[in-house]
Amino acid sequence: MLRGTDQGDGADSARNVSLAPPLTVPPDGPEIEHQIRRLRALPRAELHVHLDGSLRPETLLELAKEKGKPLPAWDPETLRRAMRADDDADLTQYLARFETTLSVMQSAPALERITRELGEDHAAEGVRYVEIRYSPVLHTREGLTLEEAVDAPLRGLRAAEAATGIRGNLIICGIRTMDPVVSTELAELAVAFQGRGVVAFDLAGGEAGYPAEAHREAFQRARDANLAVTIHAGEAWGPSSIHQAIHRCGANRIGHGTRLQEDPALESWVRDFQVPLEICLTCNVQTRVAPTFGAHPLRRYFDQGIRLTLCTDNRLMSGVTLVDEYLRAAEHLGFTWEELTKVARMGFESAFLPWDEKGTLLAAFDAEVATLMA
Numbered sequence: 144m145l146r147g148t149d150q151g152d153g154a155d156s157a158r159n160v161s162l163a164p165p166l167t168v169p170p171d172g173p174e175i176e177h178q179i180r181r182l183r184a185l186p187r188a189e190l191h192v193h194l195d196g197s198l199r200p201e202t203l204l205e206l207a208k209e210k211g212k213p214l215p216a217w218d219p220e221t222l223r224r225a226m227r228a229d230d231d232a233d234l235t236q237y238l239a240r241f242e243t244t245l246s247v248m249q250s251a252p253a254l255e256r257i258t259r260e261l262g263e264d265h266a267a268e269g270v271r272y273v274e275i276r277y278s279p280v281l282h283t284r285e286g287l288t289l290e291e292a293v294d295a296p297l298r299g300l301r302a303a304e305a306a307t308g309i310r311g312n313l314i315i316c317g318i319r320t321m322d323p324v325v326s327t328e329l330a331e332l333a334v335a336f337q338g339r340g341v342v343a344f345d346l347a348g349g350e351a352g353y354p355a356e357a358h359r360e361a362f363q364r365a366r367d368a369n370l371a372v373t374i375h376a377g378e379a380w381g382p383s384s385i386h387q388a389i390h391r392c393g394a395n396r397i398g399h400g401t402r403l404q405e406d407p408a409l410e411s412w413v414r415d416f417q418v419p420l421e422i423c424l425t426c427n428v429q430t431r432v433a434p435t436f437g438a439h440p441l442r443r444y445f446d447q448g449i450r451l452t453l454c455t456d457n458r459l460m461s462g463v464t465l466v467d468e469y470l471r472a473a474e475h476l477g478f479t480w481e482e483l484t485k486v487a488r489m490g491f492e493s494a495f496l497p498w499d500e501k502g503t504l505l506a507a508f509d510a511e512v513a514t515l516m517a
């Protein structure tokens with residue numbers, strides 16, 4: 144069990160101290176400043192970020208005013224703090240915050256804007272490729288069709304690509320707590336948009352008590368169409384959830400996989416077959432899957448040769464950028480520049496992209512890293 148096993152370095156033993164503020168200020172010294180500058184410039188891929196968890200606070204505020212929706216605060220800074228999930232007891236409480244963001248994400252213009260801004264924000268932070276995930280069924284409460292709820296984010300993503308040069312795709316999520324029939328419908332929606340900006344099907348939402356296996360038909364639809372599958376697993380539920388995701392539902396990647404270490408045989412399998420883990424450090428500490436940053440198994444998984452990449456999960460609820468996640472791996476888990484370069488490269492390697500496109504992104508990555516190291 145991870146919980147209660149503090150292997151941390153002491154500096155992050157108090158959760159709230161370790162989480163606030165985000166690590167954006169160099170501790171001290173010119174050498175460290177140089178390292179941080181270089182880390183900020185490292186080209187990255189973001190493979191696990193939720194659209195409804197990653198709004199700009201200013202946009203959330205503006206849309207809520209426009210649509211007359213309630214908010215916990217009415218100035219951007221207080222709202223930013225109110226939306227951060229530092230004090231949540233578990234994943235279920237963490238997920239409750241999404242009702243606020245979803246309330247303003249029920250129209251095509253709002254979805255288009257929020258996706259465009261997310262693409263632009265990533266581009267500004269050195270992300271060269273992003274896979275944005277969300278569940279279209281959660282955006283049909285005020286009359287949008289499922290198709291419109293995919294078209295709008297795609298328009299926003301293409302606008303961000305045109306403006307910044309970033310590349311991006313969408314992942315459509317089924318929800319564990321919903322009827323599996325809905326998941327199958329969403330998998331069919333994902334297949335309908337295959338080749339037009341949707342690259343995978345995922346299963347998200349409350350994990351404990353809602354097995355992925357119940358949604359097997361949805362995964363089968365995706366796999367029958369040669370659409371990639373990633374599944375949130377091993378976060379609020381143990382390694383049997385990861386086992387199920389891989390061996391019964393055909394997951395090509397695992398969202399989180401935090402509790403994989405509790406099953407050494409499965410851990411070896413994940414390493415041997417190089418199933419990528421989408422690791423979200425800050426979110427895992429917030430939802431208490433890992434008691435501290437220092438106790439997170441990221442270091443163990445990396446040292447064993449497991450393929451993994453760092454992701455934010457929810458920029459708004461976690462109050463992080465992808466740069467912050469890399470800095471935290473350096474600060475709390477002793478990751479060196481060379482190691483973080485490998486982590487970043489694995490992000491591109493694990494992308495749901497055709498082989499030739501991936502090769503182009505990897506060649507660009509290698510050239511940029513060579514320049515940074517010169």
Ligand SMILES: [Zn+2]
Nearest residue numbers: 193375398456
């Ligand atoms: Zn997630």
